[in-house]
Amino acid sequence: MAKILGGITTSHVPAIGRAIAGNLQNDPYWKPFFDGFPPVHDWLQKVRPDVAVVIYNDHGLNFFLDKMPTFAVGAAASYQNADEGWGIPTLPPYTGAPELSWHIINELVEREFDLTTCQEMLVDHAFSLPLKLLWPDDEYCPVHTVPVCINTVQYPLPSARRCYKMGKALGEAIASWDDDLRVVIIGSGGLSHQLDGERAGFMNKNFDLAFMESLIADPKWVTQYSNEDIVEKAGTQGVELLMWLATRAALPGPVRKVHANYHIPISNTAAGLMVMEVAG
Amino acid sequence: MSMVRQKRTIPGTSIFDGALARKGYALNKMCFSFNSADNRDAFSRDEDAYCDAYGLSDAQRAAIRGRDVLGLLAAGGNVYYLAKFAGILGLDVQDLGAAQTGMSKEAFKAMLMAAGD
């Protein structure tokens, strides 16, 4: 049976792609962010995953308002990164895991999650940059991937409660896959930030740190909030923390915090990073 | 018949719901097209013709012409798509933040730094 090793949650912003392309990892502005990653590399060396299931939100590369799925799962043999409009170099294609994808799709729909399935899917910076941060020295991402996309563009968004349930069902679906794959869940988004409106630039360190802690000890904590509550506390794009929540929910049972980093700011964003290992 | 759900107000913040998604459809569709470098070039060659082709409203055109970020949001623009328009102009999200808050870019960046204290 497939084994879920743990989860890695991280923030994403397009500027990380520019920093990587420009080799700015040791630049004083970027160093506190990039310095968070070597312990994650060590953990990946130790647990040796075969597959990464990446929970992320699309920023208008693959999906537009003409058709906006609440939950979408990739079912392709490979996924392409592409130009998002600001000229950051695109990263090489990612290898899929279509048999595992279809197993996940079958199980989630059976459990009443009405998904959109994607046999073609462009993956944006929210998918590509975390993988580059985790495997910086590999030209091609060395693990197979399954993209799971949650709508954060157009309301109504799925609630935190719903994302928790989806994550839990996703984890159970993976664990029931009859193949000895080693799987890591990656959650890409947040933490607090707001790009738009007169409140642009808003961040909330206290809320972010409480949220990060809650994922270890009390993972349903944030499900007490509506998405509007989360926007109020974490900013319009802070609602991307739903990716972290779904990732935690996919991990079976209690988890151990292997590593965490938190730094303000990268671009307009409070950057969080956490590695949670399944305790069992 | 209609049912009114009380809209939550969060200062300086709007929720991109169905009403805004309808209002901003043409504008967001145009900005979505800017994923393609050819389309970005076409826009830069003749902005008015490009806005015509996407059927922008007068308010949307005025906000595009005026590089008016709050005006673009009020006209239904969604920041994930508007970011691609900002890319054409060579503006980053600190430029957008400064424009929306009425701060200088330096002051806006200092505010971001201070959020980490």
Ligand SMILES: [Fe+2]
């Ligand atoms: Fe994002």
